[in-house]
Amino acid sequence: MATRSQRADALSKERIVEAAIEILDTEGESALTFRALTARLATGSGAIYWHVANKNELLAATTNDVIARVMTVGDAEPHDAIRAIALGMFDAIDAHPWVGAQLSREPWQLAMLRIFEAVGGPLRRLGVPERAQFNCASALVNYILGVAGQNAANARLVTAGTDRTAFLGGLADQWARLDAEEYPFVRQIAAGLPEHDDREQFLAGIDLILAGIDALIP
Amino acid sequence: MATRSQRADALSKERIVEAAIEILDTEGESALTFRALTARLATGSGAIYWHVANKNELLAATTNDVIARVMTVGDAEPHDAIRAIALGMFDAIDAHPWVGAQLSREPWQLAMLRIFEAVGGPLRRLGVPERAQFNCASALVNYILGVAGQNAANARLVTAGTDRTAFLGGLADQWARLDAEEYPFVRQIAAGLPEHDDREQFLAGIDLILAGIDALIP
DNA sequence: CATGGACTGGAACGTTGTTCCAACATGGAC
DNA sequence: GTCCATGTTGGAACAACGTTCCAGTCCATG
Structure with missing residues (x-):
């Protein structure tokens, strides 16, 4: 029932979120574009859209990630x-x-x-x-x-x-x-x-x- | 010393702000584009940029307009x-x-x-x-x-x-x-x-x- | 070894804010 | 009355963006 094992070098939502946070932190909100993401992850936009529905979902995920670390x-x-x-x-x-x-x-x-x-x-x-x-x-x-x-x-x-x-x-x-x-x-x-x-x-x-x-x- | 009199039908920052507020109120934030503004004012984007520096200034002006009416x-x-x-x-x-x-x-x-x-x-x-x-x-x-x-x-x-x-x-x-x-x-x-x-x-x-x-x- | 679904990379599309510029209007100078 | 400088206009053009689309690649499974 488990999903078949993925490629070793597979992209993942976690890696995308992590890269997005890095861009946001170092270069600011306006620098987070799908083109900047594809460059940093050395991939194409299609690959990112496979893991993430759209930019809103990506931003929600980054926000949740940061807040979750703090809310103890x-x-x-x-x-x-x-x-x-x-x-x-x-x-x-x-x-x-x-x-x-x-x-x-x-x-x-x-x-x-x-x-x-x-x-x-x-x-x-x-x-x-x-x-x-x-x-x-x-x-x-x-x-x-x-x-x-x-x-x-x-x-x-x-x-x-x-x-x-x-x-x-x-x-x-x-x-x-x-x-x-x-x-x-x-x-x-x-x-x-x-x-x-x-x-x-x-x-x-x-x-x-x-x-x-x-x-x-x- | 006064500026020479303007054209009778001249566009003005007030008219632009007014039109922007109408669009924002009736169709929402995402509907306020310079193209929608040019359509409503029957003009071109150049005319609007003559009166308004950019979209940020336009939004600031609309906000100020609404708040000023309330803050008595x-x-x-x-x-x-x-x-x-x-x-x-x-x-x-x-x-x-x-x-x-x-x-x-x-x-x-x-x-x-x-x-x-x-x-x-x-x-x-x-x-x-x-x-x-x-x-x-x-x-x-x-x-x-x-x-x-x-x-x-x-x-x-x-x-x-x-x-x-x-x-x-x-x-x-x-x-x-x-x-x-x-x-x-x-x-x-x-x-x-x-x-x-x-x-x-x-x-x-x-x-x-x-x-x-x-x-x-x- | 063949198959098919998971996954990838990049070209392409439509829309946006903004810039640029040729043209137009107007009132004062002559 | 003519003309020109200045103020103003409309729209074409540009770069950048989010998103879509698809031909192709990978690899566990049969």
Whole structure:
């Protein structure tokens, strides 16, 4: 009943996904084309399409691959467990910015369910009422995905231009020159932009939501 | 010194943006091509490129146009003001799902600054310490953008397939069939999926963050 | 050794964003 | 009234992309 053994040098979905991740990581989202893949794998597009339905499926597979490596649920105290998951996601997306873009493109894939599941356990252990668990998990996941998307977009802009601090400095200048009547808040924020830490700010948001969740516990 | 008067029938960036929004709303993101635009405006691509640098700028302009219409800051009580802004964003993205996708693609455009500004005012009035204002605004904006992105992606899936309830029902079935050991939380959630209200859940998330923010106020 | 299904490589197709340019319109200078 | 410089237009052309198609190659099995 087992499939007959394959060729020794056979291409496989795993090898294709692996090559795709390498291209995405080293050259960015726009560099992942079937032509680049055929070149790297020294094959033709037909061979790739034999293992993978289309580019969407390929991207979903790469995303799932990266997320699965990160989503390990520990048995830490619930708050810390959620922080660990969130930071794991943040770091994964920091290392592979294209994941952020992909997660907001095709939802309800395995990758997103993994995140939901990882967050759901600690929420239960925290004593959140069952009716509210879906809302709380959804808030956390949507916040994480929002940051993920922004980070992905930022990475696109920064690699395209110069280095990060110069980029932030330019942005701050630009904000500071906005109309004082119309954008007072943005101008105030601009001052602190260059030395602001994305990761720290991300965690502050998680803690904000966690504080809100705590208020729900009877 | 003023530019000499233009032709009476002149194309303009406004007319192009308007036509683009019409195409996006009625036929979806994938239908917005320069060829579709030239057909609708009865012109050539060169004429469009005279007014618009490229497709990215066109999309940024359409997004800014839609957001600007929504971002009116009232003088309501701060919590309600933030809820109003958030719901305005939600409804705008519900009506124009492509906006959600665009916001997570090209950040730091005018559209995002408008949202930051709209949220910043109420945060100040709420008495949030200045050091924490950036973090709070960022949490709210990122959450909103996360939901926006997911809604955009969902809209893509639902219009492609059947109606919404059937889609959610199918999704719930799929979730309920997941491995019981690996996905207990997702399976539990699946039961409530068909009758769940996106808008209500979105607002619940906003309230969660607002509750967390309240805890910061001295 | 022959067979047939698993698998491969590459040519080809249709569509996209973008560029380029010859032509047209218009209002001020003469 | 004529003419020209500038602003604007329409469409042909290009390169790159995702995808399809198919003739051919490989190899466990009969």
